[in-house]
Amino acid sequence: MEKHYIDAIASMSVKNPSQVILRGKDGAGPWYDVTWGELWNDVTACSRALISLGVKPGDNVVIFSQNTTQWITSDLAVMDIRAVTVPIYATSSPGQVRYIIKETGAKVAFAGAQAQYDILAGLCSEGAVELDRIVVFDLSVTLSSENSVYFRDFFSSVPASGAHADELESRRTQRSDSDLATIIYTSGTTGEPKGAMLGHDAIMQAMKIHDIRISLGPDDLSLCFLPLCHVFERGWTWYCLYKGCPVSVLTDTKKIGEALPEVAPTAFCSVPRIYEKMYQKINANVLSGPRIKRWAFNLALGIGRRYNECLRLGKKPSWWLRGLYTVADRLVFSTVRNAIGGRLRIMPTAGAHVPHFIIDFFHAMGIHLMVGYGLTETCATVSACPDVNYELGSVGTPFPEVEVKIGQENEILVRSRTLMRGYYKKPEATAEAIDAEGWFHTGDAGMLDEGGNLFITERIKDLxxxxxxxxxxxxxxxxxxxxxxxxxxxxxxxxxxxxxxxxxxxxxxxxxxxxxxxxxxxxxxxxxxxxxxxxxxxxxxxxxxxxxxxxxxxxxxxxxxxxxxxxxxxxxxxxxxxxxxxxxxxxxxxxxxxxxxxxxxxxxx
Known part of the structure; x- marks a missing residue:
């Protein structure tokens, strides 16, 4: 197993150069494809260009953008030169952006659209931050400062051979799992943002433990629409690329309803609110129909619940129930699934409480809502519900090689090789969060049952x-x-x-x-x-x-x-x-x- 995430990506590009691995969309235009070979060529060109700007190993580079395929390319290029990616939410205020750039000392920033560029250019003109270069993804953005360049022109300006290319090859031979990969600032519902430092060792450990619990591969297709700045979507996208699973990147998250039937994904990760809205829309459609439609749907739902309750408990449904479910699936559930692409089989969800009836509803229709639990500081996943033998209402069992115990005030404590190295430039906050024995104090209250299922009660501060x-x-x-x-x-x-x-x-x-x-x-x-x-x-x-x-x-x-x-x-x-x-x-x-x-x-x- 590779020790550095980029080594795994490089290996995939060599093995499958013609396989489509990313899909993107510019505005109202059609979806475009990016193969492994094209992705790696772009990563290499971007890496050389970053080196030409003087970005050294360990330097911090900002990405301030909505989701795009260029976001992923830039992230991989920053890792490729052993530098550190610092993502900033596209909706962040000028004050939040200034804080992160000042604290990290970043000299290069990637910007998405006009709004993000204007904030960066404005902060530079005010003297609030000092950026050597602003690299802009969207070609429709109007550039207003001399330190700005379009992404397309940025990486095509550096020759494929010469000193910068030689330096890149040298850095690639020196890559180590001790390299810091990213600093992810917690969006925070209260208080000052803290940058969680995640290393390549933590990322690769996360890849390893996900392999044990999750089945994903080149025949799957994931839809990326949560912000890539967030550890959940970024970690899931890392895993998809690691497994060779193509990813369709949606820039405008408001168009998720249109994208689902267009893309027809087999998987995507999301927060519970998205599933609640899907549930509401499906229910509203059923309730607005004729009485016979409502009767048929509720009858099918009852059959689906009984059928999937057997599967949840690891039992084989009776031949009679299997027959009823086949009919219900063909006449009712397949129609509902087709409205959201028709191929969804796994939908990881975390970030908030998921009501039982929402889980029950999707499982009845043959769509596995994989409820889990994780934090930025743990490189995303701590626990998740397996395919069978899980408890409804829980966030599943801890992943392999992840230790979980309950501390004082019922606080959930986590110890794992996926843990962050600490909060950037905040040793006091780090010492408060990770104790002398290596346990991370999550701030969440919960309990473990006899079967090892983890239940979340609430954020301790929110109780x-x-x-x-x-x-x-x-x-x-x-x-x-x-x-x-x-x-x-x-x-x-x-x-x-x-x-x-x-x-x-x-x-x-x-x-x-x-x-x-x-x-x-x-x-x-x-x-x-x-x-x-x-x-x-x-x-x-x-x-x-x-x-x-x-x-x-x-x-x-x-x-x-x-x-x-x-x-x-x-x-x-x-x-x-x-x-x-x-x-x-x-x-x-x-x-x-x-x-x-x-x-x-x-x-x-």
Whole structure:
């Protein structure tokens, strides 16, 4: 087994030069293919160009872009010259970008589109950062500074032979698993961002343990749409390339619905919110159909649940159940699967609580939702549900060679060769996170059952204690609410409060459709959510959704909001997690109303 990730990539390019390994799309144009041979040629040319700029082993190089095939090429080239990739989310603010560039001392940055380029060029012109070169992926970007060059021109400007080529070959012979590969800054729901340092040893260990648990290969096809800046998508893409699995890279994540039938992937990784939306859309389509369609779908779903419960437990379904499932699959499930490409077989998911009914729903239709758990600091995966013998509600069992134990306050502790080397330039934070025995303190509360299944309770910092002394796990409650087709987002409040309340963002498309069906007239969204019939609709829904919760966990009051939380407003992280502190601060007046304080309408945002 290779010790350096780039050695594995180089080996694949030599073995399969004509195999398509990447697919990309420029705007509304067609998908284009990149073979292994083309990818490696581009990586080599980009590597020489980086060396020509004076980038040395161990130097930090920034990638500030949305997903593109050039993103992957640049990442591989930075690793190829034994430098360190520092990805920055494409939605980051100028202040966040300045902080990361200043802390890492990067002198070269790759930029995606106009928005990212303008931020980098602006910071340079202000003297806030010093970049020797800004390399721009998108040819439609208007360049405004002398230190800027298009990606296409950047790597074609350096000859294929000479001093830079010789230096590249020298570095390739010196590659070691001790090389630092990347510094990934945690997007963070609170606090100052920290850069987790991951080495090639950790990456290659991650490849090794994934091989034991996951079956993936050249006949598969993955769709890349989560930000490559995030360890989940980047780690999954690393693994796909390592296994020779082609990757289609989607730049505009809003077009995931269009891309699924076009690409027809067999796999992709995502956060639970994406699956919740898929579930809602499928359910809404069924409910809007004739009664016979709803009856057939629910009947098939019941058969699918019984069939897949046997598979989950490692049992062979009876011949009668197998026959029923074959019919249900042919008449119902295949139609649903075709709407999302028709070939999906594995969908790793992590990052938040996944409701049981969502998992059950997809498994019934023959789509394996592989629920797992991981962190930036652990090079992504810590645990995942295997194909059989896993517990619903858990995040599976730890991967081979990954140790997990429960510490004080039920905190999950992890020890593995996939662990980060520490936080960049933050020795105190590193010492706080990794103890003397090498255990990483995750900050997540959880438990292990007798079968080794790991259950996540909540982020320890997010756990709420009501004024009555009861502990509340907000994400669990929020995931119940957002599983409904009429609820897009929810934020639960309860810390040091006498009862639990919630800020609820409706699914406005579904809500407007419902209003039209019942003949409810309205001029504005605010008027719609304040309508008594709509308030009663959501009150009934919330009561139904939380009927299995303990009394102290139930939402007693709620406020409907007229605007969604977004990344642009800073209320969501790039992986769609809510930034609870920011939301609670901004909506303090609306929250106060739910506890009998202040004046005004509780549905105003």
């Amino acid at each position: 709420m204690k009501t004024s009555q002394g009861k502990y509340i796990a907000p994400q669990m409650i929020e995931s119940r609410l957002t599983g409904d087709a009429l609820i897009e987002q929810a934020v639960v409040i309860g810390d040091q409060k006498p009862y639990v309340t919630a800020l609820v963002v409706p699914n406005f498309a579904a809500l407007k459709e419902y209003a039209s069906a019942i003949g409810l007239k309205f001029k504005t969204v605010e008027e719609l959510i304040n309508a008594p019939r709509i308030r009663k609709l959501y009150e009934d829904k919330i009561n139904e959704l939380q009927k299995e919760l303990a009394g102290f966990e139930m939402v007693k009051k709620f406020t409907l909001l007229a605007k969604e939380f977004s990344m642009d407003s800073g209320e969501l992280t790039p992986t769609l997690k809510i930034r609870r502190k920011i939301i609670l601060e901004r909506l303090a007046p609306q929250i106060a109303l739910m506890y009998g304080q202040g004046q005004g309408s509780p549905t105003d945002k």
